[in-house]
Amino acid sequence: MTTIRDVAKHANVSAATVSRVLNKKGYVSKEAEEAVLTAIKELNFRPNAVARTLYNKSSRMIGLIVPDITNPFFPELARAVEDVALTYGYTVVLCNADGNVEKEHNYIEALKQKYVDGIILTTNQLSFSDEEEVGVPMVALDRIIGSKIPTVVSSNEEGGAAAARHLIENGCRFLAHLRGPKGLATAEDRLSGFRKVVEQSGVANVIVEADFHFEKSEQVTAKLLEHHPTIDGIFASSDVSAAGAIKAATAMGKKVPDDLQVIGFDGIPFGEMLVPSLTTIAQPIYKMGAMAARLLIKLIENKPLERFYYELPTELIKRQTTRRKEENNE
Amino acid sequence: MTTIRDVAKHANVSAATVSRVLNKKGYVSKEAEEAVLTAIKELNFRPNAVARTLYNKSSRMIGLIVPDITNPFFPELARAVEDVALTYGYTVVLCNADGNVEKEHNYIEALKQKYVDGIILTTNQLSFSDEEEVGVPMVALDRIIGSKIPTVVSSNEEGGAAAARHLIENGCRFLAHLRGPKGLATAEDRLSGFRKVVEQSGVANVIVEADFHFEKSEQVTAKLLEHHPTIDGIFASSDVSAAGAIKAATAMGKKVPDDLQVIGFDGIPFGEMLVPSLTTIAQPIYKMGAMAARLLIKLIENKPLERFYYELPTELIKRQTTRRKEENNE
DNA sequence: ATGATATCTGTAACCGGTTACACATTTTGA
DNA sequence: TCAAAATGTGTAACCGGTTACAGATATCAT
Numbered sequence: 199m200t201t202i203r204d205v206a207k208h209a210n211v212s213a214a215t216v217s218r219v220l221n222k223k224g225y226v227s228k229e230a231e232e233a234v235l236t237a238i239k240e241l242n243f244r245p246n247a248v249a250r251t252l253y254n255k256s257s258r259m260i261g262l263i264v265p266d267i268t269n270p271f272f273p274e275l276a277r278a279v280e281d282v283a284l285t286y287g288y289t290v291v292l293c294n295a296d297g298n299v300e301k302e303h304n305y306i307e308a309l310k311q312k313y314v315d316g317i318i319l320t321t322n323q324l325s326f327s328d329e330e331e332v333g334v335p336m337v338a339l340d341r342i343i344g345s346k347i348p349t350v351v352s353s354n355e356e357g358g359a360a361a362a363r364h365l366i367e368n369g370c371r372f373l374a375h376l377r378g379p380k381g382l383a384t385a386e387d388r389l390s391g392f393r394k395v396v397e398q399s400g401v402a403n404v405i406v407e408a409d410f411h412f413e414k415s416e417q418v419t420a421k422l423l424e425h426h427p428t429i430d431g432i433f434a435s436s437d438v439s440a441a442g443a444i445k446a447a448t449a450m451g452k453k454v455p456d457d458l459q460v461i462g463f464d465g466i467p468f469g470e471m472l473v474p475s476l477t478t479i480a481q482p483i484y485k486m487g488a489m490a491a492r493l494l495i496k497l498i499e500n501k502p503l504e505r506f507y508y509e510l511p512t513e514l515i516k517r518q519t520t521r522r523k524e525e526n527n528e
Numbered sequence: 529m530t531t532i533r534d535v536a537k538h539a540n541v542s543a544a545t546v547s548r549v550l551n552k553k554g555y556v557s558k559e560a561e562e563a564v565l566t567a568i569k570e571l572n573f574r575p576n577a578v579a580r581t582l583y584n585k586s587s588r589m590i591g592l593i594v595p596d597i598t599n600p601f602f603p604e605l606a607r608a609v610e611d612v613a614l615t616y617g618y619t620v621v622l623c624n625a626d627g628n629v630e631k632e633h634n635y636i637e638a639l640k641q642k643y644v645d646g647i648i649l650t651t652n653q654l655s656f657s658d659e660e661e662v663g664v665p666m667v668a669l670d671r672i673i674g675s676k677i678p679t680v681v682s683s684n685e686e687g688g689a690a691a692a693r694h695l696i697e698n699g700c701r702f703l704a705h706l707r708g709p710k711g712l713a714t715a716e717d718r719l720s721g722f723r724k725v726v727e728q729s730g731v732a733n734v735i736v737e738a739d740f741h742f743e744k745s746e747q748v749t750a751k752l753l754e755h756h757p758t759i760d761g762i763f764a765s766s767d768v769s770a771a772g773a774i775k776a777a778t779a780m781g782k783k784v785p786d787d788l789q790v791i792g793f794d795g796i797p798f799g800e801m802l803v804p805s806l807t808t809i810a811q812p813i814y815k816m817g818a819m820a821a822r823l824l825i826k827l828i829e830n831k832p833l834e835r836f837y838y839e840l841p842t843e844l845i846k847r848q849t850t851r852r853k854e855e856n857n858e
Numbered sequence: 859a860t861g862a863t864a865t866c867t868g869t870a871a872c873c874g875g876t877t878a879c880a881c882a883t884t885t886t887g888a
Numbered sequence: 889t890c891a892a893a894a895t896g897t898g899t900a901a902c903c904g905g906t907t908a909c910a911g912a913t914a915t916c917a918t
Contacts, residue, residue: 201874212898217876224877225895247641248582249874253903257578267606267622268797273597280624289638292597292622294610308619311577412801441801448803467598471742471771472802473778531904542868547906554907555865579904583873 200243209237220245251313259289260494261309261317263302267294269410269438270466271483272320275339278487279318286495288315295321310334316494319343335497339490340481342383348497350490350508352481354384357512358391361433361461361479364514366399369523370431370459373401374422376408376415376443378435388435388463404429408439415442423450423458430458431520437462437469437478444472444519459520465513474518482510530573539567550575581643589619590824591639591647593632597624599740599768600796601813602650605669608817609648616825618645625651640664646824649673665827669820670811672713678827680820680838682811684714687842688721691763691791691809694844696729699853700761700789703731704752706738706745706773708765718765718793734759738769745772753780753788760788761850767792767799767808774802774849789850795843804848812840 202220206213211230218224219234226234237243251257262279264272280290291314295302302321309317316335338349358375365373375392378385389405396403404426408418415434419442423429432447434440440462444454452458454474462469465480489508496503532550536543541560548554549564556564567573581587592609594602610620621644625632632651639647646665668679688705695703705722708715719735726733734756738748745764749772753759762777764770770792774784782788784804792799795810819838826833 199874202876203874213875214877214898215896218897221876225897227896230896244637244641246582246874247638248578248587248643249903250876251903252576252578252582252874252905253876255903267597267603268600270598270600273603276597277624294607307574308577311574313578412797438801445801445803445805467742468798468801471768471775471798473775475775529904532906533904543905544868544907545866548867551906555867557866560866576904579873580906581873582875582904583906585873 199246200241202243202245205234205237205241205243208241209233255313256315257313258287259291259312259314260491260498261291261293261305261314263293263295263305263317263319263321265295265297265321266410267292269436270468271436271464274466274483275320275487278484279491282488282491283495286491288495297321306332306334315498318490318494335494337490337494337497339486340384345506348493348503348506348508350486350493350510351384352486352510352512354387354512355391357463357479357481358388358393358433359395360391360512360514361388361463362392362395362399362401364461364477364516364520365431365433365459366395366401367522368431368459368520371402372426372429373403373431373433374419374426374429375403375405376418376432376434376439377405378439379409380407385435392433408434408442410436410439412438412442412445415439416446417442419443419446420450423447423452432458432460434460434462437464437466437476439463440476440478440519441468441472444476455519455521461520463512465515469515469517472519477517477520478515480513480515482513485510529576530571532573532575535564535567535571535573538571539563585643586645587643588617589621589642589644590821590828591621591623591635591644593623593625593635593647593649593651595625595627595651596740597622599766600798601766601794604796604813605650605817608814609821612818612821613825616821618825627651636662636664645828648820648824665824667820667824667827669816670714675836678823678833678836678838680816680823680840681714682816682840682842684717684842685721687793687809687811688718688723688763689725690721690842690844691718691793692722692725692729692731694791694807694846694850695761695763695789696725696731697852698761698789698850701732702756702759703733703761703763704749704756704759705733705735706748706762706764706769707735708737708769709739710737715765722763738764738772740766740769742768742772742775745769746776747772749773749776750780753777753782762788762790764790764792767794767796767806769793770806770808770849771798771802774806785849785851791850793842795845799845799847802849807847807850808845810843810845812843815840 202213202216206216215230216234218226219231283290293305318337318339320339336347338347342349377389406418408415432443434443440460444460447458454460462476462478465478469476469478532543532546536546545560546564548556549561613620623635648667648669650669666677668677707719736748738745762773764773770790774790777788784790792806792808795808799806799808
């Protein structure tokens, strides 16, 4: 491996001068600069990132901690974060905390040790309270931690309300909500929006817990439809969860959307791949990731933030798992 | 940040002794060890990973380069790699090359600079030929690079053959294969297996190119079914691609599996979420990832490899998009 | 008793960049 | 014309661990 001192020798200057050329910092004469540049070319020199990081206490990396890389929502988010990070010259380190608080802590510690410049946290888990003491710039994404940590979420409550409204407008008389994990702010907000609309309109409804996963949602829905065969509208708190609901319903002989309408939440490409394609409350996933990355970088570079809380609008995407019923029976 | 010298001062020993305690290397007296351990506790000292890496030229990290984190196949693989890596004390850095050769190169360079101990390459892209000169242990996963690089793949050819056989046994008379990208060994092998069976049995067939993506497969299938309305069996070279085919067929009023049977390739959880659930040739995704990780770690630790080429068996998983036709018409 | 070996510890150099500082030389401006 | 400011460059210390080496004791074998 070529070092800066090899280059220096080759160019007949000191290591300091080479460093100055590399960083375009301080005074360097034209001749020296040229000599260094040629030497760098000839020796195919690349400055050692680790040595740099050690002195600078900055690695130009940002950590992105996700709860479940297997849920397509997060890769989507990761891409956005990465795109923005790369344009600002940062590299992204993706960490899969697996919904495990301990693993999350370990990653945060490991990242700090690696001198990452900042961390974006998207964990499902409700974990710790001492985030302020982490000592590294942090941004919360699709998750609410505390008032001191800049936060990017979508309008979960309004989205939940919109989902309920859509089902009701489509003629559903008995709604179910497959809510997300308890204690998770985004899930609570979706529930709360749903509840408000449903209570206000007086539509029959039932709420059951299903984490965001497919199998669990399938099981829960099967049980739910058994107990309440007249349910004709389901709002699932994630698209994957909605797929589970559809699966269970179909297995019981219910037709979607004729017997049962289903609406998801997230707006991942996955929803379009289903047949029938999934109606959903879409989050602006890419925008959320991009915004979180930009906020973090501002934080890192000590630029002022206008706000600490950004709520991006969700959008109802009507596809084939819901449709307006004709006014007919009853 | 507490350094090793702070600890040394606190324990009344030299930094060298502290380092010896940390690494359990060399002679240290009981008393000294205890003093150091207490000092470490009291100061809450964590050795700096970057400094360590700089001297050791090893970061205990391994890089995993994937072509498209958005394709659920890869997160699945990543989890396996991570699981194994963690048990051996390595951290995984996930890089999304985006099917972009240049990005892949950049990542490899960046990883080398960070002193990663090894790299697992899974890229779709056919990229470069000088892998032997990378200078870092490497393993190819789901991709064939060169004879010098240990390789883990599944039995793509046999899988392709099994897919064709299954469709034929189920009574299909006119098969189509949505092949993967040209030049990609895994895609070629699947095609080759398919072709052999089809030629041997004399079944009518047509082959069209569709990368592994959903939209492309949907478009290609729509065109295909328009030109050849009598196609009654499709083998898609990925599960996501199969979903695209199903979508297109359904949009044209064809029923799956009654009018058209579809079989995918990969065996990602996604296939089960579809309605009807997807028949597929499943790769042992987790095993592949785990094996690649173990191979890489052996390589890193200079342990001997038994072989340089591991082909893991695929498995036909019959679900709802295929089914035996009764002998009836014609 | 005595040389050989094992145990213990500290000093200083090293990994590969970065930069404060000192010292020169050149340019500016009054 | 001469001090002040700007420009150019090298030395050496630093980031925070690691380790070769040397010197000091303790233990062992003969």
